[in-house]
Amino acid sequence: MSVKIVDQDTEQLIKETAKRVFFAEGRFKATTQEIADAAGVNRTLINYYFRSRNNLFDIVFDDAQRQEHEMMEKIVFSDMPFKEKVSRHLDIFFEQSKEYPFLEAYMVTQMNQGTCYKDKDKMNVLLDKFYLEIALEMEKGTIQKMRPEQFVLNFVSLMSFPSSMRTLLQETMGFTEEGFNALLQERKEIIMNILFIK
Structure with a gap:
């Protein structure tokens, strides 16, 4: 149960960070590494939750x-x-x-x-x-x-x-x-x- 909550929190953190990077900072071409660095997570987590940078962008x-x-x-x-x-x-x-x-x-x-x-x-x-x-x-x-x-x-x-x-x-x-x-x-x-x- 607690693992699921942590996973949901991490997924939401990545989405909120991507939204800030894309739409608050205007960095539409930011890489998954840049988003991961801004969120303070490992880049592989973005691929785990969202498969690709473009998919993350579309979801956000x-x-x-x-x-x-x-x-x-x-x-x-x-x-x-x-x-x-x-x-x-x-x-x-x-x-x-x-x-x-x-x-x-x-x-x-x-x-x-x-x-x-x-x-x-x-x-x-x-x-x-x-x-x-x-x-x-x-x-x-x-x-x-x-x-x-x-x-x-x-x-x-x-x-x-x-x-x-x-x-x-x-x-x-x-x-x-x-x-x-x-x-x-x-x-x-x-x-x-x-x-x-x-």
């Missing part, structure tokens, strides 16, 4: 994607008012972006390769619910009238573009990492003011 990315989808489902299907749902989503997104600044860039890359959101049915159910709420808010006059899909494009673009383009923007705008994080912290209020009329 799938976990991150699943967690994001579960978070979106929890917000969209909650009883919160629509404006609060958008606000909550922004809070979680920017907190994650601060912890894992390179995750969004990698997700965009995967989307371009057609490997994101394997369960499109689940995503369609979530989007249909969100579109309906957007349409209802437009009728109330809290947001500008447009196709609900346009509202989603505005929301996602305003939220994720600075994160997905972080390296380029930070470099060209002359920000330190801390300075760019502070800039992102200001985004929520700006986004809310752009998206909502009242």
